[in-house]
Amino acid sequence: MDNMYTEYYLVVDLATGTAEEIELEEEFVQEYVGGAKLNMALYEEHKDGEPIVLGTGLFTGTLVPGSCLGVITAKSPVTGKVAHAPFSWGAGAELKLTGYSFVVIKNAAEAPTYLWLHDEIADFVDASALWGKNVWDAVDIIRDEQGEDRIQVLSIGKAGENKVTTAQIVNNYWGDGDRFGFGALFGAKNLKAVAMRGMGELEIDDADAFIEKTEALLGVVKKQIAGKSGFSALDFANIPAALKAAAEKQMHRVEADFNNPLPYKFFLKYREDPTTMASTKVEEPGVLVSDPIGYAALGAAVAPEDAAEVLEACFKLGLNPVAVAGKLTAKDKAGAIAELEKMAESSKADAFDAVLSPFAPASERAEAAYIAGICPVLAAAAEALNAEALAELASIGTGLDFDADAFKL
Amino acid sequence: MAKSLKIGIFIGKGASYSWIWFVKTFDALDFNDIFFLDENDVLHGQLDHFDCFILPGGDPFQVAEGLGEQGLSLVRSFVERGGTYIGVCAGTYLALRFCEDPMPWLNLVDVPIRNYARTPPEAVRMQYKYLVPYRDGFVFHPVRGSLEVTTGDEVFKAPLYGGPPMVAPPEMRLLDYSGFDAKTLYLIDEHEAQRTMLGHAAGIRVPVGGGNLYLFGPHFEHPHYPRANQFLHEILCTISPLADGPPALPVTLLQGPELRRWVTSLRRDVSSSRVLANGLTDLRWKIGEKVWEDEKILYFVNELLKLLKDLTRYDVLPVCDPASLRREAQNMRMHLAEIRVLSKDGMETTRQASALIDSTKKLSKGLYESYFMFKRQHWWSNGENNRTHS
Amino acid sequence: MAIQIEPLKCINCGACELGCSFYRDEVFTTMSASIMMYREEKRNYFGLMLKKEEEMVLGRPEGVEVQKDGESSGEEEANASAKPILMREPCDECKNAMCVRFCPTGCLTEVD
Known part of the structure; x- marks a missing residue:
């Protein structure tokens, strides 16, 4: 084909x-x-x-x-x-x-x-x-x-x-x-x-023409997203200032999806110094904020500095952070993660359209x-x-x- | 007529991956009587059934060791009785007597080489594959990659991966090294490389007894060099097809769903091997005197997968030993999985790599055997009906 | 032209792999590139490996390292003449390289 x-x-x-x-x-x-x-x-x-x-x-x-x-x-x-x-x-x-x-x-x-x-x-x-x-x-x-x-x-x-x-x-x-x-x-x-x-x-049908057009498109796209990376690419996620401030302290690096020039995802480290660039023995130093809206939702439910670790718990349990954030009652990290464990056994998402x-x-x-x-x-x-x-x-x-x-x- | 030449390609101990280049090129040139020989086949007198015996690139020390004195003697008598020997790189070194006290190899042709010295020039790169000790001196490799050769008035390109420049009399010379190009990689000083190689023979023909030896430095069989392939074709066309070919092997005729299940099971293991091979990084192997071109292992696996994909479209296929090929595919996957685990812990993996290459070779041989059997047999003439995807 | 890597500009998008593979085979694949992404995903440790004819350039986040063919890391004396493995064809240092043209961050540049 x-x-x-x-x-x-x-x-x-x-x-x-x-x-x-x-x-x-x-x-x-x-x-x-x-x-x-x-x-x-x-x-x-x-x-x-x-x-x-x-x-x-x-x-x-x-x-x-x-x-x-x-x-x-x-x-x-x-x-x-x-x-x-x-x-x-x-x-x-x-x-x-x-x-x-x-x-x-x-x-x-x-x-x-x-x-x-x-x-x-x-x-x-x-x-x-x-x-x-x-x-x-x-x-x-x-x-x-x-x-x-x-x-x-x-x-x-x-x-x-x-x-x-x-x-x-x-x-x-x-x-x-x-x-x-x-x-x-x-x-x-x-x-x-x-x-x-x-x-x-x-x-590809017409590979040369396709590449030429694609390269030109990339040039325009790069101009339109210039300077956007991490938070600056995430206005739509409405991440509150306090959560951004907490995240900045844990910030490791931004990164991108496959062939995506917009690196809106970012990795937060809380089990080792976030400025560590080398590969260390810490196997799970943090979490990739791959779902900024989910992260923002959790940031509203628990202390901002704990939101990343609670997000990690959601990912491990396979829970949708947006669906569970509003159901959390515990404000502390351990309490929230314990509640998530229970939600992974029994919980219901709120309907939306x-x-x-x-x-x-x-x-x-x-x-x-x-x-x-x-x-x-x-x-x-x-x-x-x-x-x-x-x-x-x-x-x-x-x-x-x-x-x-x-x-x- | 030339198309019915019976061609035996050596893929036994010491042969590297490059025999697949011969297979692909001969297939493209529509030679169908392609057979694969290892040292045991040679020792069992199989050479008698061939017009042409190809000794491809690899490690001549291991080839000689595998064939032993008896096997080497059988190769000599094959040529003396009228057979054609085509040596490339290792196959060329194996046939040459290039110093006073040669290794006990074929030693059929007394032709010195320019890249043998007691004190070779200093390497400027690729130290790891620049030099091979030979007796009290060294065979060194001045350049690698694409270069130019000249035959008569014609200049064309061919790749060199270790083959020698030969000092041969005019009556032997078929083509000379005549120039380097932008893709030539200098392993020694550029001027020294020019001095060592240019104007010297890249290919010779030597009559011995009733037969001929064609000895080449560059890989004229490399599928990316069509003019070089054509040169090889022209040589094959000069050979009279007299041999009867090896006795037919007992085959199982796989058909319909049984064939598809078998091919799918092989594809599963070969694809898994490909996944594993791609995950390997930062390993170091040297097998015998040969440093394996790592990317070529993947080349093997990729070629196998392409062949298997093609075979899924067949409705019938003769296979010599389907169960053993199945096992080799499983072994291939297993060796790669082992290499992955061991290398993660920084352990040595050369033994597993050697076994991996062996399994890969056996599986490739078996599948190409089936492929050429299919091409040769009468059901081929029934047309495309038997190859349609179902 | 040689390729220069600035690892901290890498966002691990893999456009370079895709571009180099296209240059080689005129199809979209990640398999035939001489440049390859490397990632320890949970550690968020990532970079690029560029296979050259006689060396491997490792663009690690902590810096660029060139591993020469045949270099031994000490404990592997027995295999000192072997070379590091990356099952790819080496970079042919093409001009106007696709890996550079499609790198969105300037992590890869061409140098003489």
């Missing part, structure tokens, strides 16, 4: 332990483009199997700025509607490069399982030893078992296993944009994790980003990443014909 997608997508039936490769037809791409939109079409097609669809956007894994996005589409136990949550960091690109741009996961496994995707191979791996493990331990075990630290893992912790609707799917060690309780769906399917190693390649995760600012550009596979935080900050520009780039890269309307849900 010279349209930046893989030749096949995958339909997994956890109940039978079978996986079927289906050709990703060009007409399908022309009609649904990708990401949330194409996920939705696959969801409808396989609705009977109560599917979770993991999908990538047209540009996911390419050199288009911010091409990190993967999208989880399923019926949310929180909203009762089919909804789309982002997964960023390295996982979006990794999924596409496994050889499967889309994976439809149907039905439930009889016993705890994790799905291991690599080189157009889908392995069902016994996860009984992982069940009950926190997210961080599960990721370590999977990486050790399969032998590479670059394996990307979407997994659940105790909260997901217990099917609580405050659960979320965690991206490696760090919470991502699942506000919809999709973690509980993984739990209901006896699916501990989806692990991915993407060693494939994506072909959204189809796209309120992880990043909502806008038309966010909608286009969810289809294109672009980081929605970057799309919010960079006007250049609008539907018109993406449609033009899409036409060059695929040899198909797209207009701006194609990038609307």
Whole structure:
């Protein structure tokens, strides 16, 4: 396929332990483009199997700025509607490069399982030893078992296993944009994790023209996000001054998702001197603030200097920090973490109304980003990443014909 | 006619990865009678069945050790009886008598080399693979990488990874080293390298008994150098196809779902090996006198995966021993997993690396054997129907 | 042209890997790059490794280190003539390098 997608997508039936490769037809791409939109079409097609669809956007894994996005589409136990949550960091690109741009996961496994995707191979791996493990331990075990630290893992912790609707799917060690309780769906399917190693390649229709256009776009995007990094990229998260001040004292480094020029994520260290740059014996020195809104929510519930460590507890338990922050009563760190442990056993998220995760600012550009596979935080900050520009780039890269309307849900 | 040449490629002890280049190039040139030999095959008299015996790059010390005096003697008599020997790099050193007191190798051709000295010039880079001790002197490598060779009036490029510049009389010379290019890497002083190499033979042909030896410094078989491949092709076209080929091996004919299950199981292990291999960093291996080009292990694995992906589209495939290939794929994965664990603790992994290379080689050999058997057999003529994806 | 790394400007986005791989194979992959991200994720320790023909340049957060082929770290005397491993093709020091062009932070620059 010279349209930046893989030749096949995958339909997994956890109940039978079978996986079927289906050709990703060009007409399908022309009609649904990708990401949330194409996920939705696959969801409808396989609705009977109560599917979770993991999908990538047209540009996911390419050199288009911010091409990190993967999208989880399923019926949310929180909203009762089919909804789309982002997964960023390295996982979006990794999924596409496994050889499967889309994976439809149907039905439930009889016993705890994790799905291991690599080189157009889908392995069902016994996860009984992982069940009950926190997210961080599960990721370590999977990486050790399969032998590479670059394996990307979407997994659940105790909260997901217990099917609580405050659960979320965690991206490696760090919470991502699942506000919809999709973690509980993984739990209901006896699916501990989806692990991915993407060693494939994506072909482009008119590669030279695509690169030229992409490089020019990057130039404009860089100007539009100039000076933004960490907090200065996060106005939308409404992080209060006191929390920022506490975070500054723990600040290690900012960093970015796969091919994302906007480093809005930042790492806080509280178990060693945050200025430490070397790799030390401290294995878990802190947490990546991958979910700034979640961090802000926790910062309002506990003391600002404790928010990072409570965020870490959420990630380990696989809890959505936004859903649990308002339910915390303890003001001290230990008390809050103990409450989170209980919430991972039994808690319910408050209902809200959204189809796209309120992880990043909502806008038309966010909608286009969810289809294109672009980081929605970057799309919010960079006007250049609008539907018109993406449609033009899409036409060059695929040899198909797209207009701006194609990038609307 | 040349296309029906029976070609045996040595992949036994001491052969490095570069034999895969021969396979890919010969496949592209549409030679289908490609077979793979190790030292045991040579010792069992298999050479009699071939028109052409290829000794590719690698470690000549290990090749000689594996073949032993008996094996070397069988190679000599193969040539004397009319066979064609093509040596590249290690295969060239193995055939040359380049000093007064040579190692007990083939020693069929008395031609000195320019890169043998008691006191070699000082290395300016790549100390680790610059020098190989040989008797009371050293074989040194003046340059590596792409360079220019000349045959007649024509100049073309070919890569050099340790092969010699030879001091041969005009009647032997096929081509000379004639220049370096921007991608030539100097391991000694540039002027010294020019003095050592340019104007000296990069390839020679030497008749011995009824046969011929073609001895090359550069890797003309490298798939990225089409003109060099063409040069090799022209030589093959001069050889008369007389041999009957080795006796047919007993095969299991895998078909339909059984074939797909088997290929998928191999793909699973090879892909897992690829995951593991990619996770390796900062290891140090030296096997025998050969420093392994680490990226080439991944090259092996990647080529295997490509081949397996192609084989998933077949509906039928003859395989010599499906179970043993399955085991080799598992071994490959296991050795890599072991290397990963040991290297994490800073432990030595050369033994595992050696076993890994062995498994990788056996698996590659088995799969290419099947691939060429398929290409040769009558069902091929049934057209694409048997290869369609199902 | 050689590539210079300023490790503290790295945001670990991997655009360099993607760019270098594209330069080599004209497809999007991370697999054929001579430059590779390195990350100890939980420690947030990350940097770049650039494989050159005869050395490996390690862009660690604490500084740039050049590991020459064949250098022994002392305890590995037996293998002193071996070299560090990174299963990639070495950098060919191409001009107007994609890794540099697509690096969004200026962490990578071309120098003579």
